[in-house]
Amino acid sequence: MSFDVAAVRGQFPILSQIIDGRPIHYLDNGASAQTPNAVLDAVRAYETTGRANVLRGVHRLAERATDAYENARVEVANFLGAPPMEIVFTGGCTAAINLVAYSYGSLLKPGDRILLSELEHHSNIVPWQLLRSRAGIEIDMIPVTVDGRIDLEKLPRLLTARTKLISLAHVSNVTGAVVDVGAVVAAAKSVGAKVMLDGAQRAPHGPLDLPSLGVDFYVFAGHKAYGPNGVGVLWAKAELLDAMPPFMGGGSMIGRVTFAETTWAPPPRRFEAGTPPIGPAIGLGAACKWMRALDWTGAHAHEMTMVQHLMDGLQKIDGARIFGPAGLQNRYPVVSFMLDGVHPHDVAQTLDSFGVAVRAGHHCAQPLMDRFDLDGTTRVSMAPYNNGGDIDALLTGVRHAARTLR
Amino acid sequence: MSDQLYQDKIVALAKAKTGAGKLAAPTKSARRDNPLCGDRVTIDVRLDGQGRIEEIAHQVRGCLLCQASASALASVAVGRDLAGITSVRHDAERAIGREQGEAAEPFSAFAPVAAHKARQECVLLPFEALKDALS
Numbered sequence: 001m002s003f004d005v006a007a008v009r010g011q012f013p014i015l016s017q018i019i020d021g022r023p024i025h026y027l028d029n030g031a032s033a034q035t036p037n038a039v040l041d042a043v044r045a046y047e048t049t050g051r052a053n054v055l056r057g058v059h060r061l062a063e064r065a066t067d068a069y070e071n072a073r074v075e076v077a078n079f080l081g082a083p084p085m086e087i088v089f090t091g092g093c094t095a096a097i098n099l100v101a102y103s104y105g106s107l108l109k110p111g112d113r114i115l116l117s118e119l120e121h122h123s124n125i126v127p128w129q130l131l132r133s134r135a136g137i138e139i140d141m142i143p144v145t146v147d148g149r150i151d152l153e154k155l156p157r158l159l160t161a162r163t164k165l166i167s168l169a170h171v172s173n174v175t176g177a178v179v180d181v182g183a184v185v186a187a188a189k190s191v192g193a194k195v196m197l198d199g200a201q202r203a204p205h206g207p208l209d210l211p212s213l214g215v216d217f218y219v220f221a222g223h224k225a226y227g228p229n230g231v232g233v234l235w236a237k238a239e240l241l242d243a244m245p246p247f248m249g250g251g252s253m254i255g256r257v258t259f260a261e262t263t264w265a266p267p268p269r270r271f272e273a274g275t276p277p278i279g280p281a282i283g284l285g286a287a288c289k290w291m292r293a294l295d296w297t298g299a300h301a302h303e304m305t306m307v308q309h310l311m312d313g314l315q316k317i318d319g320a321r322i323f324g325p326a327g328l329q330n331r332y333p334v335v336s337f338m339l340d341g342v343h344p345h346d347v348a349q350t351l352d353s354f355g356v357a358v359r360a361g362h363h364c365a366q367p368l369m370d371r372f373d374l375d376g377t378t379r380v381s382m383a384p385y386n387n388g389g390d391i392d393a394l395l396t397g398v399r400h401a402a403r404t405l406r
Numbered sequence: 407m408s409d410q411l412y413q414d415k416i417v418a419l420a421k422a423k424t425g426a427g428k429l430a431a432p433t434k435s436a437r438r439d440n441p442l443c444g445d446r447v448t449i450d451v452r453l454d455g456q457g458r459i460e461e462i463a464h465q466v467r468g469c470l471l472c473q474a475s476a477s478a479l480a481s482v483a484v485g486r487d488l489a490g491i492t493s494v495r496h497d498a499e500r501a502i503g504r505e506q507g508e509a510a511e512p513f514s515a516f517a518p519v520a521a522h523k524a525r526q527e528c529v530l531l532p533f534e535a536l537k538d539a540l541s
Binding site: 343344345346349353361362366369375405 | 411412417443444469471
């Protein structure tokens with residue numbers, strides 16, 4: 001049976017809006033995806049029937065809130081193929097990376113090395129630079145190939161006995177290229193390094209099986225995965241979480257507090273100081289459940305059909321150039337392009353007048369832009385609810401920009 | 407609607423590229439980046455003994471609005487000092503709706519930007535760079 005895009009699209013109320021007489025063609029999913037009714041309903045149910053703080057209350061609403069929050073942890077765990085107690089709710093993907101950089105980072109010694117890549121989002125660069133300033137660690141960088149992939153051929157000679165962690169984007173937020181996780185994990189094991197994947201652009205495209213990937217840490221954002229803002233996830237192997245000190249101190253993360261000494265709660269609570277983002281976490285749990293119910297074989301085929309449609313259309317526009325993999329292999333539906341003679345912001349602004357939402361600029365990946373001497377790119381990032389009409393509207397807008405702005 | 411943003415006058419200013427390039431021996435230079443969008447403007451000026459601009463050149467790595475603004479600014483900058491450039495900036499601010507009043511040419515062309523708050527910094531970035539060069 002073919003993938004029923006209309007049925008999926010119908011679950012996202014925002015997509016039926018008309019703005020200035022035009023339908024919405026939302027192709028900025030890499031920045032924030034839209035939210036289905038299943039998520040909206042779950043958040044509304046919490047806010048209207050079970051709103052209370054979690055863990056400490058004995059009243060019925062507190063019990064409902066705690067049950068819903070812990071059920072959300074189970075849903076996220078099921079989505080990742082991991083035990084619930086290895087799931088830490090954070091304020092976002094950036095917060096999750098910072099947690100690892102601070103907490104796991106505190107176990108590192110001066111001279112230890114972290115290996116990143118040239119295409120990382122700033123959120124997987126800057127926390128490590130802060131750690132470098134604090135702890136005297138060193139940062140190494142894997143270059144990128146001309147088609148926007150992490151150049152794993154360069155990996156072996158960048159690894160040293162002091163390399164403690166390789167932290168990479170699972171899928172590039174600029175080029176859509178997916179990294180060969182097996183190759184990274186094998187190389188990391190050869191020197192005893194851990195592997196962290198930034199799954200911000202991968203998680204919105206279907207369930208994962210983290211144990212089979214063989215990585216040690218995984219992070220992703222709720223709002224890019226059809227969930228609410230203000231929540232993200234850190235997954236780490238239990239033995240790593242057990243060894244890590246708290247990132248933030250406060251309520252909920254303690255064993256016993258005296259002025260002489262405080263003991264820590266076991267993970268994941270150790271890393272969830274204060275009142276967590278309860279409603280957003282419940283919404284994210286619903287998003288994970290929604291994603292698990294989707295036909296991802298059909299969705300992926302549909303997404304790749306749209307990518308091909310987009311690439312074919314861009315090829316016919318004079319001066320349009322794709323930055324990233326030219327084919328459909330080992331990629332996700334994030335496509336960046338340049339239009340010669342027209343700045344990406346002007347392309348994006350023109351597209352807005354056609355009802356098309358995209359992102360333009362450096363995509364928080366300035367080192368990658370510098371490497372290729374780019375002012376920026378226009379990025380089209382798709383979700384299963386997008387359709388050929390969205391791509392057609394985009395191509396019409398790009399042709400208009402090419403005709404009028406240069 | 408954005409279609410109305412890129413009106414002929416703005417596109418013409420950008421395409422005119424008035425003052426685009428570098429000066430061989432600038433008295434002062436300054437560069438300004440917009441960290442949000444990555445636009446970058448570098449301005450070179452040659453000044454007389456009283457701090458008035460004798461020659462100006464700009465390099466813009468940025469959007470059409472930034473290019474158009476740099477071009478418009480270069481077209482009126484010669485003979486002005488910092489106070490004179492500040493006065494011209496008021497025209498740009500009026501055009502994009504940040505100040506009351508009528509904007510003089512050539513900055514009146516930027517009136518459509520008033521409806522696009524996120525793009526107004528693109529228009530003002532060349533002024534920031536020139537202010538740094540003159541300060």
